[in-house]
Amino acid sequence: MERILITGGSGFLGRELALKLKNNYEVILGSRNNGLNQEAEQYTGCKSIPLDVSNIYSVQDAFNSWKPNIVIHAGATKYVNISEEQPLECIDVNVLGSQNIARASIEKGVETVIGISTDKAAPPVPHIYGSSKALMERMFCSLDFSNKTNFSCVRFGNIAWSTGSVFPLWKRMMEDNGLIESTGPNMKRFFFSVSDAADLVIRNLHNIHTTRGKILSMKMKASKISNLLNTWQKLYGTKWIEIDRRLGESDHESMIGSIELKYTAEIILDERDHFLTSFRDPLTEHAQDVFTTEFAEHHSEEEMIDLIKLGTLS
Numbered sequence: 001m002e003r004i005l006i007t008g009g010s011g012f013l014g015r016e017l018a019l020k021l022k023n024n025y026e027v028i029l030g031s032r033n034n035g036l037n038q039e040a041e042q043y044t045g046c047k048s049i050p051l052d053v054s055n056i057y058s059v060q061d062a063f064n065s066w067k068p069n070i071v072i073h074a075g076a077t078k079y080v081n082i083s084e085e086q087p088l089e090c091i092d093v094n095v096l097g098s099q100n101i102a103r104a105s106i107e108k109g110v111e112t113v114i115g116i117s118t119d120k121a122a123p124p125v126p127h128i129y130g131s132s133k134a135l136m137e138r139m140f141c142s143l144d145f146s147n148k149t150n151f152s153c154v155r156f157g158n159i160a161w162s163t164g165s166v167f168p169l170w171k172r173m174m175e176d177n178g179l180i181e182s183t184g185p186n187m188k189r190f191f192f193s194v195s196d197a198a199d200l201v202i203r204n205l206h207n208i209h210t211t212r213g214k215i216l217s218m219k220m221k222a223s224k225i226s227n228l229l230n231t232w233q234k235l236y237g238t239k240w241i242e243i244d245r246r247l248g249e250s251d252h253e254s255m256i257g258s259i260e261l262k263y264t265a266e267i268i269l270d271e272r273d274h275f276l277t278s279f280r281d282p283l284t285e286h287a288q289d290v291f292t293t294e295f296a297e298h299h300s301e302e303e304m305i306d307l308i309k310l311g312t313l314s
Contacts, residue, residue, distance in 0.1 A: 001026045002111075005068035007053050007101060008075030009046075010036035012162040013116065016198040017072060018044040028066050031075070032058075051075070053097030056104075063104045072201060073101050074116040076133070079164055083129035084247035094132035098139060106147050112208050114201060115140045115153040117215065119190055122155065123257035127248035137215055141279055144213035154204050155217040155255065155277075157190025157293075159197045161311040166225070170232060171311060180240035185226035187251050188293035191307055192220055203269055210267075211276065217255050219273040222293040223304055231304045256291040 002025050006014045009029025018027045022045065029044065030051030031037050037048035049066065052058040053075045076094050077083065083090035098115060105113045117137050120130035137153045144151035161167045173180045204216045229240045256264055256275050262282040267274050275287060289295070299307070 002069040003028060003066065004070045004072060005030055005062065005066060006072045006074055007031075007051060007097075008073075008116075009048060009051075010040040011074060012194055013159060013197055013201075014072075014074050015040050015044055016194045017074070017201060018046045020195075020198050020202060022046055025070070028068065030062055053100055054092040056100045059100045059104045063108045063110075067108065069111050070205065071101060071105055071110055071113045072116070072205075073098060073113060073136075075101075076116070078118070078129065080120065080127050080129045080248040081246040083132070084127060087128045090128050090132050094129070095135050098136040102139060102143055102151070105149050106143070110149050112150040112152075112205065112212075113140065114204055114208075115151070116201065117153045117155040119155060119157045119217075119253045119255050122254040123259050124254075126250050129248065138279060141213050141215065145280070150208050150212040152204055152208060152211045152213065153215045154201050155215050156197055156200060157192065157220050157222070157253065157255070159194050160191050160307045162194065166228075167308065167311050170229075170238075174236060174238045178238060180229060180232070180238055181243045182225060182229060182240055183243055183245045184249055184251070185224075185229060185240075185242050187225045187249065188222050188298075189225065189253060190220040190222050190255065190293055190296065191299070193307070193310055207269060213278060213280070215275075215277040216269075217275045217277070219275070219291065220255065220296065221299045221303070222296040223299045223307075227298075227301075228304055228308070231301055232308055235305065235308060252292050252294045254290060254292045255296075256287060258290050261288065261290065262286050 004025045005028045007030050008014050010031035027046040029048040032052040041048040051062045117133045121133035140151040170180045204211050264277040264287040
């Protein structure tokens, strides 16, 4: 079996990837939180190791000990507001950490590296978190052209019920106070399940001959936050109110920004519509319209109910 190292392996996406990949690969989960590492190992049945991507010596130790063939780089700090308040931590983990993974992968002859990015990296980028992920995208895609290691990225929106996302936050508010406070009911966001997110990463891996040096994203559906809140209220009877916004928040988010259009092709993989974005040469046949939460297809009420019910509520 080929060996896959997943950074951020104790996280929501890392554990799902481990479950989907472990029958065909030897999966190693790396994370700097040793408590969560133990939980991830018990949950997935895969080996977990201490790994701090912002520490080059930690990265080198992991690569020297486990010699991965493939690296899925999911390790990141991902909170928009915290990144605005603590920018050095965000840059250390998301920029320096990605650089450490890239350097170690090249030095050790890793076959493929896939970086996990976000729609918040699409231009225009309004905050430090999005900028840090945009730098990772550029770094990985540029490195692919000068090294034997295949580099690629996936870009997607919010994973329902991931740590720190709105659903577990609303759940805690409902259980603690019987009232949900929302900083942006008029905001629109892309959402899908962690299973769909893991499938997109694996689809990239299986099509690396096509996606190398590029960013793979897909035509996701979006939801207006107030519609999700109203659906939640119908299901559980919990009222909600609007409160002040947090630093860095915006009404809409983009999957493909306007300046990326001439570098982006629309392709079909596994009978689904995807985007493939490069930063090298403009394409003759390229995407014509930006893809944002403002213009994307929205989830039906039934689909919103399915997303909400992915979590366990009391």
